[in-house]
Amino acid sequence: MTLVDEVKTAVTPRAALLVIGVLALQLLFIASYVGALHNPKPKDVAFGVVAPAQAGSQLVDQLRGLPGKPLDPRTVKDEATARDQIMNRKIDGALIVDPASKKDTLLVASGGGTVLSSALTSLTTKVEASEQRTVKTVDVAPASAQDFDGLSAFYLVVGWCVGGYLCASILAISAGSRAANRERAVVRLGAMALYSIAGGLGGAIIVGPILGALPGSIVALWGLGALVVFAVGAITLALQALTGIIGIGLAVLLVVIAGNPSAGGAFPLPMLPPFWEAIGPGLPPGAGTWAARSIAYFKGNAMSGSLQVLAIWAILGTVVTLVMSSLRRPEEVPTAPDDPAALG
Numbered sequence: 001m002t003l004v005d006e007v008k009t010a011v012t013p014r015a016a017l018l019v020i021g022v023l024a025l026q027l028l029f030i031a032s033y034v035g036a037l038h039n040p041k042p043k044d045v046a047f048g049v050v051a052p053a054q055a056g057s058q059l060v061d062q063l064r065g066l067p068g069k070p071l072d073p074r075t076v077k078d079e080a081t082a083r084d085q086i087m088n089r090k091i092d093g094a095l096i097v098d099p100a101s102k103k104d105t106l107l108v109a110s111g112g113g114t115v116l117s118s119a120l121t122s123l124t125t126k127v128e129a130s131e132q133r134t135v136k137t138v139d140v141a142p143a144s145a146q147d148f149d150g151l152s153a154f155y156l157v158v159g160w161c162v163g164g165y166l167c168a169s170i171l172a173i174s175a176g177s178r179a180a181n182r183e184r185a186v187v188r189l190g191a192m193a194l195y196s197i198a199g200g201l202g203g204a205i206i207v208g209p210i211l212g213a214l215p216g217s218i219v220a221l222w223g224l225g226a227l228v229v230f231a232v233g234a235i236t237l238a239l240q241a242l243t244g245i246i247g248i249g250l251a252v253l254l255v256v257i258a259g260n261p262s263a264g265g266a267f268p269l270p271m272l273p274p275f276w277e278a279i280g281p282g283l284p285p286g287a288g289t290w291a292a293r294s295i296a297y298f299k300g301n302a303m304s305g306s307l308q309v310l311a312i313w314a315i316l317g318t319v320v321t322l323v324m325s326s327l328r329r330p331e332e333v334p335t336a337p338d339d340p341a342a343l344g
Contacts, residue, residue: 021249029257036261036276042119043277044069045270048076048085048094048107055097063127070123082107083140089294089302092270093120095135103134109141111297113268114150141297144215152213153296154265156203157288160225161259163199164232164284165251167192172240172248185241185325189318192233200225216296224295224307228288231310234317235284241324259285281306284313 049059056075063073074091076082082094086109096105106124108117121137128135143150171188204221207214214221232255239247239254262272262280269277269286280286287306294303 040267042070051097111141153292168236196230231313238317238320259283
């Protein structure tokens with residue numbers, strides 16, 4: 001055989017297409033992660049200002065006019081309201097102006113991301129210094145001392161997502177990427193559900209009682225983890241039902257390449273470029289990270305939107321998987337080599 005014949009035998013057209021697909025995923029991975037994370041800076045961060053009426057309006061205008069528009073300031077009635085809005089994740093920080101002194105107070109929430117709270121502290125300090133004033137920072141929702149840079153929630157959700165698409169991928173590789181019939185699809189989804197319950201519980205125990213990385217309800221984290229794992233697993237099964245083994249690559253594209261850098265983990269959403277900031281909350285890693293931080297640091301507030309996103313992915317994946325398996329014709333169902341029907 002000639003070298004060309006050897007190449008044709010060793011690398012089939014199908015394998016060549018899959019390799020090209022892997023190359024595309026690799027390049028997209030680099031572009032997505034570097035594009036999202038190479039130059040983080042605050043942009044339109046929801047920010048409250050508590051000050052006497054006239055001074056408050058002037059300060060809001062001053063903050064709104066900062067170069068690069070890092071803040072989206074708005075007046076807030078009083079400090080108690082500002083604290084409440086931070087805990088409900090409506091704003092990310094607030095400046096409390098004390099007209100009787102030269103020292104003001106900055107409220108932040110490092111539980112939502114220490115990088116963002118540090119950026120707000122640095123920015124506010126510069127603004128105050130330009131007015132010959134000083135600022136004291138108060139953390140109203142501090143990250144755990146065992147949660148470096150507030151990243152534990154993100155890594156927890158990444159682990160849950162990895163478990164979801166790997167479990168679905170193994171189910172496909174071991175028994176065909178497309179379920180042979182609706183009954184087998186139900187079995188796969190059932191197995192995925194059981195795995196999700198175990199994976200959610202395991203993750204919650206590791207970050208809670210074992211490592212002490214995240215405070216908050218173990219039961220709530222368990223439920224969130226089960227939903228994240230199942231949502232990712234179900235959508236992976238659905239993509240495989242639609243496209244075969246290529247669905248595994250599409251799941252990686254959706255969850256890893258698009259979802260992880262836009263999740264607000266390493267850098268909270270207001271510090272990401274517009275594209276990643278826009279897609280992050282609608283993908284499982286972003287929705288899961290937001291909800292995990294809410295459980296750990298914000299008394300479970302502002303979670304409904306994220307839970308709805310995860311539920312939609314789970315329902316969509318389940319429905320598509322069941323519908324596609326129901327549409328398969330009997331002649332499409334592969335038979336095992338020792339099956340009498342296959343032997344004629």
